[in-house]
Amino acid sequence: DAGITQSPRHKVTETGTPVTLRCHQTENHRYMYWYRQDPGHGLRLIHYSYGVKDTDKGEVSDGYSVSRSKTEDFLLTLESATSSQTSVYFCAISLQDWDTEAFFGQGTRLTVV
């Protein structure tokens, strides 16, 4: 899948605990994104990055933070997980900004209990 690895693939965590999801790419693409996918909704953008240390908020950024210290890694952190953050999280990369196809990782299924 276009050299994108998400880890972990599955995680169950308790409410109030911090969680970090990792996205690693081997494509050297400039742009990276975190989405969440919930039943009845299309993919919703949480945060995106347009370069090392360059990030910005997406549509549903509350409760999430990101970091990108290297081109290949984009981390998503839930500072204090809540049940509403139970979802499937996808990382995506693209070579240019959004007027081009995106490549998605396999997803991380996160359950907050």
Place this chain on the structure above:
Amino acid sequence: GESVGLHLPTLSVQEGDNSIINCAYSNSASDYFIWYKQESGKGPQFIIDIRSNMDKRQGQRVTVLLNKTVKHLSLQIAATQPGDSAVYFCAESSGGFKTIFGAGTRLFVKA
């Protein structure tokens, strides 16, 4: 507000028949449209895209049609195969990081 939707949440077709999946969009400023396929347990996979200066674009067994007058997008799959069973969703973009994804249509292919 801006939205991307699908007319049919579930579509069942016979193997070998053609499939048509529809999508409506509401932002007239959108100039780039994409169809993705998502198989169970996997991430979305790019199928085909089209820009607003085109009405039709063909790929391998797939065709995307864009009707800007009625803000409608469709994906046609020729000679549908069991491996085509998946969720298909469209996305619209007006540039930058403003992409909106539809919720998806599940395609079932009956053998």
